Amino acid sequence: MPKDRQPFHEEFLHTWMAGLAPFFTDSLRPAGETSSTAYGWWREFAKYLVPGAFNAHAQRPPGADFLQFSRLLGDYAEQYRKSMRDTDAVAQGLRLMVAELRATVEVLLEQLEMQERNALPDLLQSWQKMLWGLRAEAKTAPSAAAAAWTAEPLDYLFVGPALGLTREWELRLRELYRKLIAQRKASRALSRQLLLVMKDALERFSTEAAREDQDAAEITTVQQLYDLWVDCAEAAYKEIVMTDTYTQVFGNYLNAALAIRKDGLALLDQVLGALELPNRSELNGLLAKLEAPRQIAAAADQQQPRDDARLSARIHALEAEIARLGAEMQDGRHKRTAAPTKSAARKPPVNGSVKKPVRKKKATSGGQRLEFDIAAITAERQR
Amino acid sequence: MARIKIRPVDLNKEVAEFERKLARGLDGVAQFQDAPPGATARTPIFRLEQTTLYHYPSTRVDAALAPTLIVYALVNRPYMADLQEGRSLVAGLLAQGLDLYLLDWGDIDASDRHLSLDDYLNRYLRASIEHICAKHGISRINLIGICQGGTFSACYAALYPEQVKNLITTVTPIDFHTEHDMLSHLLKHLDLQLLADNFGILSGDVLNSLFLALKPFRLTQQKYVEMARNLDNREATALFMRMEKWIFDSPALAGRALLEFAEQFYRRNALISDGVEIGGRKVELKNIMMPVLNIFAREDHLVPRASSQALARVVGTHDYTEVVLPGGHIGMYVSSQAGQRVPVTIGEWLRARC
Numbered sequence: 001m002p003k004d005r006q007p008f009h010e011e012f013l014h015t016w017m018a019g020l021a022p023f024f025t026d027s028l029r030p031a032g033e034t035s036s037t038a039y040g041w042w043r044e045f046a047k048y049l050v051p052g053a054f055n056a057h058a059q060r061p062p063g064a065d066f067l068q069f070s071r072l073l074g075d076y077a078e079q080y081r082k083s084m085r086d087t088d089a090v091a092q093g094l095r096l097m098v099a100e101l102r103a104t105v106e107v108l109l110e111q112l113e114m115q116e117r118n119a120l121p122d123l124l125q126s127w128q129k130m131l132w133g134l135r136a137e138a139k140t141a142p143s144a145a146a147a148a149w150t151a152e153p154l155d156y157l158f159v160g161p162a163l164g165l166t167r168e169w170e171l172r173l174r175e176l177y178r179k180l181i182a183q184r185k186a187s188r189a190l191s192r193q194l195l196l197v198m199k200d201a202l203e204r205f206s207t208e209a210a211r212e213d214q215d216a217a218e219i220t221t222v223q224q225l226y227d228l229w230v231d232c233a234e235a236a237y238k239e240i241v242m243t244d245t246y247t248q249v250f251g252n253y254l255n256a257a258l259a260i261r262k263d264g265l266a267l268l269d270q271v272l273g274a275l276e277l278p279n280r281s282e283l284n285g286l287l288a289k290l291e292a293p294r295q296i297a298a299a300a301d302q303q304q305p306r307d308d309a310r311l312s313a314r315i316h317a318l319e320a321e322i323a324r325l326g327a328e329m330q331d332g333r334h335k336r337t338a339a340p341t342k343s344a345a346r347k348p349p350v351n352g353s354v355k356k357p358v359r360k361k362k363a364t365s366g367g368q369r370l371e372f373d374i375a376a377i378t379a380e381r382q383r
Numbered sequence: 384m385a386r387i388k389i390r391p392v393d394l395n396k397e398v399a400e401f402e403r404k405l406a407r408g409l410d411g412v413a414q415f416q417d418a419p420p421g422a423t424a425r426t427p428i429f430r431l432e433q434t435t436l437y438h439y440p441s442t443r444v445d446a447a448l449a450p451t452l453i454v455y456a457l458v459n460r461p462y463m464a465d466l467q468e469g470r471s472l473v474a475g476l477l478a479q480g481l482d483l484y485l486l487d488w489g490d491i492d493a494s495d496r497h498l499s500l501d502d503y504l505n506r507y508l509r510a511s512i513e514h515i516c517a518k519h520g521i522s523r524i525n526l527i528g529i530c531q532g533g534t535f536s537a538c539y540a541a542l543y544p545e546q547v548k549n550l551i552t553t554v555t556p557i558d559f560h561t562e563h564d565m566l567s568h569l570l571k572h573l574d575l576q577l578l579a580d581n582f583g584i585l586s587g588d589v590l591n592s593l594f595l596a597l598k599p600f601r602l603t604q605q606k607y608v609e610m611a612r613n614l615d616n617r618e619a620t621a622l623f624m625r626m627e628k629w630i631f632d633s634p635a636l637a638g639r640a641l642l643e644f645a646e647q648f649y650r651r652n653a654l655i656s657d658g659v660e661i662g663g664r665k666v667e668l669k670n671i672m673m674p675v676l677n678i679f680a681r682e683d684h685l686v687p688r689a690s691s692q693a694l695a696r697v698v699g700t701h702d703y704t705e706v707v708l709p710g711g712h713i714g715m716y717v718s719s720q721a722g723q724r725v726p727v728t729i730g731e732w733l734r735a736r737c
Contacts, residue, residue, distance in 0.1 A: 058434055088396055089391050090387060090389040090390075090391055091384040091389075092384075092386040092422065093386075094384055094387060095384050095730065113656055114589050119446075119733075131601075193448065196487075204384075204663050208386070209384045209385075210386070211385065211386055212384055216386050217386070218386055218388045219386050219387050219388060219389065220388050220389055220390075220393065221389065221393070221397055222389065222394055222397050222398065222401075223397070223612070225387065225389065226608065227605070230600045230601060230604070230605045233600040234598055234600050234601060235550075235598065236564070237598075237600065239471050241565060241569070242565065242566070247568055247569065247571045247572055250569055250572070251571060251572025251573050251574075252572065254573050254574075254578075255573065255574045255577060258574065258577045258578060258580075258581050259577065261581050262577065262580055265581075283493070284496075285491075287494055287496060287497065287583075288497075290494075291497045294497070298506055301431075301510070303586060312516070312517035312520060313516060313517070313520055315520070316520025316521075317520070319520075320520075333681050344625050349437045369568070
């Protein structure tokens, strides 16, 4: 491996590509012979560039792969230029793209089901495959080693009892591990639902785009096309989200994530506690102790503003009443000066708020009572 | 693909035009990045812990109308009611002659994790209302509740009917189990206690993620494409950026209050069955005997119409008015047409009840 002849960045790039190629190829399986999607482009890209990394790239002149890839891009540009004369080109391209996306969704759904059957080994194997791929001897990555990574080793680790000084820590870690596995499972279930949304959205989009009835207006701009896609996607999403299955899956996913967070924080608290550093549970304890007096103070506060408001309203009412009575008395003086008739003097005031019959009552400090008294006294005087 | 009649030449032109707008307009967007929220002058007149009561001074106050307090939700900030000039519920209500107040719940931190609905309603809201009453020497004011603030206002009016002259609820959830309530549906199997155990206070971002999940294709993709299309329209861009700030500038929520709200309102739907308890007191909406105006939006994806309309079934008053306006949950306030109708509707309705 003549590493000394390769600049570092090229070595890095080739190695990186070589490692990622199997990962992408595994994740996005071929779905037709078109190149209309990102996956299609990636496949073309990989076809020209990545083999260089596998097949003794040091023997090729630096940059040859890029040159070849740019030629490929040129070819595409030429094809595109030609297609400009074809009025149906956009619809054709779109049809291919939708077909490829649908196939991709199917592949991803299959993969989820595969993972569901044997979650942990799949995860480890895909990681291992990728890690082996990062090395120059990618082609010789021992598949037997990958096969050896099954669930058993980890299961063995957790089957036996936790013993000794670290047993408490170990038990917590085991619990966290179980929750991680549960969360991965919940995450896959949610991904499956979201892929079903995509599948349904693509179905709806194909159907809508193919409509020929009178109500279906022609789509002549990209904006209309995009808006149609969003409408279809939202409709598909809403329909699936409102099912009981989705609600359960979504709830499970959130609960699983919350459970991990809770356990993770508890472990972190334990570590911080061991280091005698402040942690969340200590702060929570302090806040809980502060809460009791705060509630007492709050209850007292609650009482205070109510009394203030009531008294203030009462004062305002009394002030208004005094002003009104003052005005009435003033008015009474004017009337006396103008020598009122007897009949007029006997009647209670017409305007103002005293509309009830005059009744004798004991004088009190209330505004309404004061009003009665003054009216009665005035009437007596007139008699 | 029979409907697809896009000519490649037009496609090219459209894409080029889109790119041109992006190239020219993106620079302009930055100037609206930190546009200060709020368009109308206001004065803080009362503070209790993190909450602030604001008064909007006005020279056009109609003395026949009782002072009015706007109560907003906990999940966003109340400057949505005064987003920018020409798109301001506050300005519209002032123009109607209202003597207007607004309660800002403020920002909380981890030390506020114990705040409960009792604190929010029986302390903060009550103290604010009593402050306004004391200031004016009156015993009752008008309440305008927006979204969750409307739910709070309805609860308050049921708990303290003697303090509320008129109740106005806008885009307010009352029945949390209606057929199209996606938010309620999504929360159905969430372990609320686990949520509360995890978050003493819940970051606004967490709730925003949930709101985005209600319409993911529109809210995380289409609206930005739409923004790019409108980049040459300064007014539209400014409004978009203000809205964007408002949406994601969300305060944190106290875990206990959130748990109480989610459990009683969302999970048990207890408001319509008189099962809600706040601070040990039962909330009975039949105690709402004052006039009620209930405004909601026709295309509200967050609070379905049926959820708001449920108020009619549970209040005790016979003076109940419903108004349905075009638009969505937020558009009802900030769209140029519906936005103007809300304050006019409120003003006219209040004047008829002087």
